[in-house]
Amino acid sequence: MNWTVNLLLMLFLLATAVVAITLKDLLAAVVVFSAYSLMMAMLWTQLRAPDLALTEAAVGAGVTTVLFIIVVYRTVRREDR
Amino acid sequence: MSWALGVAADHPVLLVAVPLLFAALCPIWAMWKRSACFPWAMAGMSVTAFLAWSLIGDVSPRRALTYNLSGWRPPWGIQIRIDYVGLLMVCIITAVGLLIVLYSWRYVEHDLKPERVPYYYTLLLLIMTAMIGFSVTGDLFNMFVMMEIFSITSYALVAISGMKEAVRAAFKYLLMGATSSLTVLLAIAFLYSATGSLNMLDISLQLKSTSYVQVAAVALILFVVGFSVKAALFPVHVWLPDAHSIAPSPVSALLSALVIKMGIIGLFRVFFTVYGPGFAARSGTWNGVIDVVSWLAVASILVGAALAIIQRDFKVMIAYSSIVHIGYILLGLTVLSGNGTVGGLFDILAHAMGKGCFFMVAGIMIYKGNRRQIHELRGVGRTMPVTAWAFTIAALSIVGIPPTAGFMAKFYILWGCIQRGKYHFVVLALIGSLLTAVYCFRVVYYMFFTGARRPDARLDEGPVTMYAPAALLAAGTVFFGIFANLLIPSLTAAARLVLAR
């Protein structure tokens, strides 16, 4: 049970990481990245590191997302070649 | 007075705590009066320098000063450990740092927006704190923390002028620096999983008996990659010319004289304190990595010198010259001979003084008349004699001509190479020296032997707070060239200890 949950979380983590890198729409990438942080937070709780999970949820999914969105809003929405 | 002299020996943590306190209070202090920041930073640096220099009698190559933070013994807590190399670094950092703060005063008034000046000094104090903390710590993770502080502050200091090119250069620096920080963090994680400890000496003990040698070897490679970027070794030097040439000149002097040395100190600690030649018996990686680094060092000497010759921009040329000297220092440290190590450590001092002086001179040229190109320096020898002579003496040291510190350093490095029978390195290093002479004396030639027909009377010497630090550093190179024996015996003892581990 436990390892299936972990495996699913890991797979989802990998998927969000890959998607966040490949997306050309930076705002979407930020949203996916915040999902990545949430997955990470859940994984930390699974690894019995609740302090880290709390930090990841507050900073990774909360504050950095806001900062990234501000940066996207300030600069460009799309990554162009 | 004797109490004040002893306080740093009792509590070496003050070396970090005092500048940090001044940095934390600097923005608050600036709310009262913006112009009060300079004396504040000056006071902070002076107190720190006093504390650092008062330690000189307490540390010898055989006796390191240790201090347990929060009272926990090493494997459990963090230990500050000031050995001879650490003390040398701290003294260089505080001395050059003090001169750089003094030099900054008029330069930033002229160059920066007034509301950024308090944060400039705050960043300066923070970067000094971090470099001192980095040099004296005995704990790997603490080293990483300090590295993060001086990395972040140096990105900001490069970009602080707000020019587009500066921000771009800082961003390039940030991308490479952040990657290297991450690499170092990974290396620490690997090493922790292999040894279960973070204290350097404890790790080196554990490594003697660990059953996870391969993990430690991978960690060693990651460490070398990470710290090479910070030190701007040849294939990963690409951030340096942009960042060092576009930054405000005091910042260039700081980055070039001190910050890239932190990469070298990191490599030194990893090679000799954490792993040590003893690790070579357990894994061939150590010798392999050392060989690779010494070849890369020679490559940096040649590539840096060749690129420096073709530059027209004065500061870019000096920046490439830093890559050359990083090569010399690392060549000395990786040749694994006592004299080579002595030369490498001595070259840290020589290069800090010489390159600090170079960038200060370049800053004066920009301050007075916005001269950035080398051919614009015609006739400087007549209109700005002190500055031009300071540059010339520092150039002697950078090229390695007696009686300067640079000569002693190169002499010992080459001696070390000869002792180990690595004559190819000697030849290549001498070619590098020749190229260095070409690009340095080209500038001297422009300064003294070509003259503008009508010297511009307005372009006389800059403010005394700007040319005096440059002149002092130039004088320092001569002083340590003549009185090299103040350091050489202790350095030899330290090198012998390091290589015997």
Added chain:
Amino acid sequence: MKRLLVLVALAVIGVTLLYGIGKMPPMDSRASPDKTHVVPRYLGHGEEEAGAKNIITGVILNYRGYDTMGEVSVIFSALCAVIAILDREKKGRSRSGVDASRVRTSLIVTTVVRFSLPVVMLFAVYTMLHGEPSPGGGFQGGAIVGASIILFTIVFGLAVSTKRIPPGARVPMESVNMLGFLSMGFIGLAFGVQFLTYILPGLGVAAAETVRKLMLDVIELGIGIGGGIIFISIVFSMIREDRYELQQDVP
């Protein structure tokens, strides 16, 4: 060509890392060095030695408090970096997107934010001070404070927020996290023990316990308030519309 080079470099790094990870002690082994060398002392004696039921807090604030002081300075230097490049906003005069927009914010949103802001703040303070017996601590609490005020700013606009918490009030609070550590460290030095030692000599056992608890709380609060205010300041200087453009030419 460049792509190929990057791919080769990535492959080399990846193979090296995977090799190293493969040679690491297995995660569930109880005999690996990372579980037998330092950790047993933390787990066995951490509670009475470090004065925190949550061992993580004990390690962060006590065993490795000096590292945490460094981390706090990292955040402070990040703030200095942002301010040095983007400059601080002006009190009451700086505008964000909401101030500039013609459309008024919905009454529902403003009401809900007004209602939930104090609750979030309460939770943040709880997280800050409850880090000793349970997960959480100063930094997490500070992040929550920062997030709540950022939410307020997004809804009500920068002009209103900077009137409530002007830059002049934030500047002293930004360095509170470092000052908390430094002052506690210097108190230790004044009592003749090492920097950041929380057990002060010359006090009774019970009094020393209380003092230690107090000192740890001061540090937690400092980390929290300083961290939160630093987040707020960074966001404020990034979202203001009246920022300076980068200088194009070389002066």
Added chain:
Amino acid sequence: MAEVVRNVLVAALCCSGIVFFLGGTVGLLRCPDLYARLHPSTKCDTLGACSVILALIILSGFSMVVLKLLAVTFFLMLSSAVCGHAIGRSAFKSGVVPWHKPGVEPLPPMEVEEP
């Protein structure tokens, strides 16, 4: 007996939560435009998550944890609904035109008086 009732209740609530989540996800993927997508996705948070939490409350019995879970439920309902409102409103104000079936005359834009 009480045990059975409790288990049935828990199972029912969990199942209804799953149904709402599934519906929300399918709706998010299948709906034609922003306004239509908002509709299922907000239900997903309010009804789906809240019924699962309610199931957890019943399962755990009464303790301090229940108070926390109730608070979580309350804020979840509040934030999800308000977020849906804010997104829809700002989309409408910034001129996102609602979808209409091809060939069918779209509804005339609603008159909203701006205060």
